[in-house]
Amino acid sequence: MKNRKHNGLNQPVSRRTFLRIVGSSAGVAILAACAPATPPSAAEPQAAAATATPVPTPAPAVQGEGIMRPEGSPKRGGIVRTAFGVTMSSFDIHQGGGVAALCHMYNGLVRNNLVDGLRTIVPDLAQSWEVSDDGLVYTFHLREGVTFHDGTAFSAADVIATFGRITNPPEGIVIPLRSDYGMVDSVEATGDLTVQFNLSSPRAFFLNLLADTAAVIYSKKSLDENGQDLRSVIAPGTGAFRFVEHLPAEKWVLEANPDYWDSELPYVDGLELLHVPAWSDRGTAVLTDQADMSWNVSKETWDEGNNRPESVHANKLANFGAYWAVMNCNKPPFDDPRVRRAVHLAVSKQNLAAAFGTQELINLTRWVPQGNSNATPPDVLATMPGYREDKSEDIETAKQLLADAGYADGIKGVELLAAAGPQGELLAPAFQDMLKRSLNIESEIRIVERATLPSEQQAGSYQIVIDTRGHGVSDISPRANQWWRTGGSQNWKGYSNPDFDALLDTIDVETDLAVRKGQIDQAQDMLDENPPEYLIGYTFHLPMWNNRVKGLSLDNRIFAEWGRIETVWLDT
Numbered sequence: 001m002k003n004r005k006h007n008g009l010n011q012p013v014s015r016r017t018f019l020r021i022v023g024s025s026a027g028v029a030i031l032a033a034c035a036p037a038t039p040p041s042a043a044e045p046q047a048a049a050a051t052a053t054p055v056p057t058p059a060p061a062v063q064g065e066g067i068m069r070p071e072g073s074p075k076r077g078g079i080v081r082t083a084f085g086v087t088m089s090s091f092d093i094h095q096g097g098g099v100a101a102l103c104h105m106y107n108g109l110v111r112n113n114l115v116d117g118l119r120t121i122v123p124d125l126a127q128s129w130e131v132s133d134d135g136l137v138y139t140f141h142l143r144e145g146v147t148f149h150d151g152t153a154f155s156a157a158d159v160i161a162t163f164g165r166i167t168n169p170p171e172g173i174v175i176p177l178r179s180d181y182g183m184v185d186s187v188e189a190t191g192d193l194t195v196q197f198n199l200s201s202p203r204a205f206f207l208n209l210l211a212d213t214a215a216v217i218y219s220k221k222s223l224d225e226n227g228q229d230l231r232s233v234i235a236p237g238t239g240a241f242r243f244v245e246h247l248p249a250e251k252w253v254l255e256a257n258p259d260y261w262d263s264e265l266p267y268v269d270g271l272e273l274l275h276v277p278a279w280s281d282r283g284t285a286v287l288t289d290q291a292d293m294s295w296n297v298s299k300e301t302w303d304e305g306n307n308r309p310e311s312v313h314a315n316k317l318a319n320f321g322a323y324w325a326v327m328n329c330n331k332p333p334f335d336d337p338r339v340r341r342a343v344h345l346a347v348s349k350q351n352l353a354a355a356f357g358t359q360e361l362i363n364l365t366r367w368v369p370q371g372n373s374n375a376t377p378p379d380v381l382a383t384m385p386g387y388r389e390d391k392s393e394d395i396e397t398a399k400q401l402l403a404d405a406g407y408a409d410g411i412k413g414v415e416l417l418a419a420a421g422p423q424g425e426l427l428a429p430a431f432q433d434m435l436k437r438s439l440n441i442e443s444e445i446r447i448v449e450r451a452t453l454p455s456e457q458q459a460g461s462y463q464i465v466i467d468t469r470g471h472g473v474s475d476i477s478p479r480a481n482q483w484w485r486t487g488g489s490q491n492w493k494g495y496s497n498p499d500f501d502a503l504l505d506t507i508d509v510e511t512d513l514a515v516r517k518g519q520i521d522q523a524q525d526m527l528d529e530n531p532p533e534y535l536i537g538y539t540f541h542l543p544m545w546n547n548r549v550k551g552l553s554l555d556n557r558i559f560a561e562w563g564r565i566e567t568v569w570l571d572t
Contacts, residue, residue: 068122070115070551074267074569080549083291084562085277089451092230094166094175096454099213099472100295100562101252101273105149106216106237109140109159109195110207114567117556121211125154125238125261126195135202135511142193146261148219149236149243156189161220163187163197170228179489180209180478183508201509204516205475212472213563240266240566249275260566267551267569279360286312286544292570293545295562299361302542314544318363318371319560321470323352323423325431325534328463330494333414337530338405342398344531345386346438347431352536355430356422362537367524369538371559372474374520386528395438402439410440418466419450427536428466457492470538474559476520477508484532495532548572 283301327334353362
């Protein structure tokens with residue numbers, strides 16, 4: 001079989017001394033923060049060319065430049081402080097642990113390039129790879145001399161163990177990534193530092209999957225020692241930073257890994273990931289120099305940062321996370337697609353977006369987020385039923401759909417489940433009001449803690465739940481296979497549409513991007529007609545950072561990605 005070869009970087013590495021990683025209990029509220037780094041000496045450009053693949057558009061790999069070297073003359077030293085916050089029930093990234101706090105300690109096979117605005121895919125633990133002409137075999141050549149923070153040598157066995165758990169998790173372990181890799185027939189080691197992925201059918205977006213921040217490599221040793229379950233363990237990684245301390249509801253402390261395989265990185269001495277749950281408080285922390293950066297602040301503080309160009313930068317990034325009103329397709333009245341379509345048509349996305357006020361910006365899109373080239377353009381979207389601002393015609397159609405479904409007089413007694421915070425305080429009341437005014441659907445709101453929502457959804461104990469959910473890859477195939485395919489790993493709502501499944505089968509394997517775009521447009525039309533849930537909108541994220549933070553290309557990022565920041569330095 002003929003292969004196309006992509007050369008990456010052979011980075012010199014040293015043998016390491018290692019820090020024992022301390023375990024912690026699960027179910028703790030922890031800070032998911034990403035932090036910019038401090039300054040080192042000017043880094044030498046990497047010698048060999050790295051593989052570069054356009055992101056987020058699924059496309060074959062092409063030759064590119066070296067990776068992870070920011071412009072300018074990076075300085076070394078300092079601690080980068082980030083302000084962020086998340087409640088995590090797990091320290092296992094594969095089982096839903098917060099990547100924004102944890103991923104600094106880990107690597108994947110490949111990653112989105114930090115220094116070009118995430119526009120390319122470049123080598124990480126795989127220094128180079130080859131793709132067969134038929135797109136069915138991906139062969140990765142792994143870096144030599146890499147070790148985990150506990151001193152264990154990295155090898156192909158760790159990749160095999162990691163993806164073995166992802167594709168075939170043991171009983172009791174839920175891996176949301178599993179359905180992403182349904183096309184993987186097998187993963188095998190063809191040498192100590194060579195791994196081969198054998199696919200059942202080609203996927204234009206396969207490298208994009210592997211570049212997802214959540215697709216980290218765990219050591220076989222850690223998985224074996226913990227019965228494959230890392231939810232209560234801070235497992236050793238291969239990353240640029242290693243664990244020092246976790247103070248629940250206060251901060252994480254990480255230090256630079258002196259034995260990192262990329263000997264030039266990181267530039268900073270360490271990270272402090274400050275637990276700041278409120279968006280407005282995060283922005284205030286940056287404005288008052290209590291933090292160097294935050295990945296997402298309130299619109300009000302973001303606006304203030306924009307008015308301080310002498311000290312602060314701010315940007316607006318498309319994000320692959322969204323707010324949803326998830327309708328349980330297994331429970332009346334939402335087991336009837338006519339009822340779900342009526343909600344899709346009648347509830348105003350513009351009014352729901354306005355309900356956030358200054359807290360967050362909602363990016364009105366269809367089922368493919370605006371960060372992807374296959375998204376419906378905003379000017380076209382503004383004319384479409386269910387998305388247009390003028391709801392008069394849409395509401396008329398929606399009322400007829402309800403009548404056809406046997407609910408001409410409306411619906412009473414619907415439970416609307418939402419988490420404490422913006423979902424419960426802002427979105428749920430707004431959604432409740434619009435259901436009543438537009439469709440005479442009466443609902444009662446039940447507020448629960450954020451950490452309990454997944455279990456309630458998996459149990460199917462709801463009618464509508466206001467939730468926030470995203471995927472690290474903007475392409476429709478991975479998210480659709482998880483959320484909307486019959487039996488998908490996160491299709492807890494029980495949606496089943498055989499016609500959509502059949503079209504998704506075609507989209508999954510199509511490699512002609514023009515043809516695939518037409519198929520994706522058709523899929524979005526199908527979801528509009530028979531919606532699995534109500535899409536409130538994908539979000540914009542509003543990062544803000546002090547001018548001294550360099551090396552992350554935050555000004556020109558094409559989408560939001562939280563996590564690894566080993567190229568950051570501080571210009572003091």
